[in-house]
Amino acid sequence: MTGMEFTAWFGKIELDEDGEIRDCELFDKNPEKLAELVVELHDNVQAVPLKRADLREAALESGFVDLDEDYDILLRDVCIRAAKSQISQTDTDDSRIIQAVEALDDIDKNVNELSERLFEWYGRYFPELDMTGEELAVFVSAYGSRANVPDDHELSQKASQSMGAELLFSDEELLRAFAKNICSLYDTRRYIENYINTSMGSVAPNLCNITGASLGARLMSMAGSLQKLAAFPSSTVQVIGANRALFKHLRSKAPSPKHGIIFNNPAIKNAPWWQRGKLARALASKISLAARTDFYSGELDPSIKEALEKKLESIRQANPNPPERKPEDKPQGKGGKGGKRKYRGKGKGKNTGGKR
Amino acid sequence: MPVRELSSGIYELDIDDRKMLATKNIMPGLSVYGERLITDDDTEYRQWDPSRSKLGAMVLKNFDIPLEADSTVLYLGAASGTTVSHVSDILTDGLVYAVEFSPRTMRDLIQLCDQRPNIIPILADANKPQSYAHIVEQVDVIFQDVAQPNQAEIAAINSKYFLEEHGHLMLSIKSRSIDTVASPKKIFKEEVRKLESGFDIEFEVLERKELDPFHEDHLGLVAKMFVDDEE
Numbered sequence: 116m117t118g119m120e121f122t123a124w125f126g127k128i129e130l131d132e133d134g135e136i137r138d139c140e141l142f143d144k145n146p147e148k149l150a151e152l153v154v155e156l157h158d159n160v161q162a163v164p165l166k167r168a169d170l171r172e173a174a175l176e177s178g179f180v181d182l183d184e185d186y187d188i189l190l191r192d193v194c195i196r197a198a199k200s201q202i203s204q205t206d207t208d209d210s211r212i213i214q215a216v217e218a219l220d221d222i223d224k225n226v227n228e229l230s231e232r233l234f235e236w237y238g239r240y241f242p243e244l245d246m247t248g249e250e251l252a253v254f255v256s257a258y259g260s261r262a263n264v265p266d267d268h269e270l271s272q273k274a275s276q277s278m279g280a281e282l283l284f285s286d287e288e289l290l291r292a293f294a295k296n297i298c299s300l301y302d303t304r305r306y307i308e309n310y311i312n313t314s315m316g317s318v319a320p321n322l323c324n325i326t327g328a329s330l331g332a333r334l335m336s337m338a339g340s341l342q343k344l345a346a347f348p349s350s351t352v353q354v355i356g357a358n359r360a361l362f363k364h365l366r367s368k369a370p371s372p373k374h375g376i377i378f379n380n381p382a383i384k385n386a387p388w389w390q391r392g393k394l395a396r397a398l399a400s401k402i403s404l405a406a407r408t409d410f411y412s413g414e415l416d417p418s419i420k421e422a423l424e425k426k427l428e429s430i431r432q433a434n435p436n437p438p439e440r441k442p443e444d445k446p447q448g449k450g451g452k453g454g455k456r457k458y459r460g461k462g463k464g465k466n467t468g469g470k471r
Numbered sequence: 472m473p474v475r476e477l478s479s480g481i482y483e484l485d486i487d488d489r490k491m492l493a494t495k496n497i498m499p500g501l502s503v504y505g506e507r508l509i510t511d512d513d514t515e516y517r518q519w520d521p522s523r524s525k526l527g528a529m530v531l532k533n534f535d536i537p538l539e540a541d542s543t544v545l546y547l548g549a550a551s552g553t554t555v556s557h558v559s560d561i562l563t564d565g566l567v568y569a570v571e572f573s574p575r576t577m578r579d580l581i582q583l584c585d586q587r588p589n590i591i592p593i594l595a596d597a598n599k600p601q602s603y604a605h606i607v608e609q610v611d612v613i614f615q616d617v618a619q620p621n622q623a624e625i626a627a628i629n630s631k632y633f634l635e636e637h638g639h640l641m642l643s644i645k646s647r648s649i650d651t652v653a654s655p656k657k658i659f660k661e662e663v664r665k666l667e668s669g670f671d672i673e674f675e676v677l678e679r680k681e682l683d684p685f686h687e688d689h690l691g692l693v694a695k696m697f698v699d700d701e702e
């Protein structure tokens with residue numbers, strides 16, 4: 116009486132209490148359909164009796180297949196189909212954005228290297244030219260030798276009076292081709308950036324609303340997926356991107372890093388140093404909320420951003436002045452007004468001062 | 472060329488006085504991961520690099536390898552199939568169920584499955600045997616190389632569901648997946664203890680040896696499930 120039911124890839128098996136087959140309802144021998152079922156049973160796990168008839172025996176006994184070999188052939192076909200379909204499902208919207216973000220990083224790395232090479236190389240022929248990066252690449256691919264700079268060009272005088280060497284025709288062709296490639300990398304870069312901007316709005320509208328497309332995409336990329344980002348506590352979100360410092364913190368007892376990539380958000384980057392930690396904490400907590408909302412509902416909820424703005428403003432208002440700083444940050448220093456506040460490293464304060 | 476069979480389907484070739492581990496290629500002409508193919512009379516062998524395979528290292532460390540031509544194997548942590556391909560060579564009349572949970576890695580493994588008739592790919596988490604219990608039959612051998620902190624536990628639950636009464640468990644334990652600072656020796660001892668008495672099924676450890684110099688801080692282990700005759 117106290118039997119159990121168990122679904123195998125080829126049919127529903129009814130077992131008695133010793134795990135012997137009482138009945139078996141076979142499925143169609145359609146590999147496509149069976150593969151769907153295999154995936155379904157993987158995603159929605161069934162209760163599996165420990166004592167159960169051996170699958171192969173059950174399939175042979177119930178007449179699903181006649182030979183061991185047939186069992187192998189069909190099962191293999193079904194499982195390969197199932198695995199392929201599972202893999203194709205992993206090409207999710209967020210994974211495409213993540214690929215794009217990583218491609219952007221690759222391009223940056225390469226384009227910097229190539230631009231530096233062009234700068235060195237072309238510098239022999241026109242050292243007075245005060246250009247780098249894309250501007251230089253565009254110039255070189257347009258004119259090649261400085262002899263080609265037209266008279267009405269603002270640089271024509273510099274070009275004709277240059278102390279640079281003469282550029283041979285064969286070298287000129289090479290340099291122009293090289294520069295053209297760099298230009299096209301810059302174009303591709305913009306193309307990818309556009310792609311990220313537009314797709315972030317549909318894949319993670321709330322995250323995009325809070326952080327902007329680029330930072331949001333980067334957070335997803337570093338977390339691994341939107342789902343993972345949504346699962347992180349906001350204290351982790353705050354330090355995403357500070358990995359090296361974070362691992363050090365976990366291994367030894369170095370102070371936990373405060374500078375994740377969310378510090379690139381203008382609301383924090385442009386704030387005075389003593390407000391940054393608090394602002395970052397507030398931002399991180401709303402990023403968590405936004406990522407969760409994106410993952411679970413996918414609808415834009417403007418109230419998250421409004422709440423963030425309010426919170427940021429109240430932090431700014433509550434902390435208008437720098438905490439008092441002692442000349443040397445000694446731990447025994449008596450806490451004055453800002454006693455509870457953690458004292459920040461000297462370097463950081465200086466840095467900010469320099470920038471502003 | 473002198474050829475010695477070390478264990479069923481596993482060979483040691485002698486090429487110009489240098490010994491080389493190999494299996495007979497069941498798909499002649501096809502190399503899987505860039506390994507060397509060596510033809511001797513009518514037989515083609517595939518070189519098996521022990522530093523890229525825990526199982527290969529276990530062979531060279533003189534473990535008794537419980538694999539036969541007609542074995543059925545559950546392989547947990549198949550990765551892109553470097554070792555699985557040699558298992559597939561050994562099981563000329565058997566079948567290997569290859570479980571791997573990373574979709575990216577599974578993409579490579581499937582290419583191998585497309586080539587070979589005796590590998591069944593399963594994209595699933597070895598922590599959840601229920602999620603592939605509708606596919607996997609009772610097996611003679613479970614081979615596990617997952618590099619996870621709960622390696623022993625994964626081995627135990629899979630054995631509970633899938634290992635034949637007299638089947639064998641082969642395990643590669645990576646100490647650094649369990650603890651990065653504690654001494655490997657201590658970790659290995661603890662993992663063996665867990666297998667012997669830490670779970671609701673118990674194992675009898677038949678052999679255990681470290682896999683150096685092929686793999687640092689790895690323990691190889693072969694065990695049998697303890698069968699309770701009561702009940």
Ligand SMILES: C[S@@+](CC[C@H](N)C(=O)[O-])C[C@H]1O[C@@H](n2cnc3c(N)ncnc32)[C@H](O)[C@@H]1O
Nearest residue numbers: 524548550553554571572573596597598616617
């Ligand atoms: C050390 S590699 C295995 C190498 C492989 N045995 C070989 O020799 O070719 C470990 C593999 O186990 C996989 N893995 C880790 N945890 C897993 C789990 N819980 N379930 C399934 N596979 C897992 C990893 O994705 C990785 O590919």
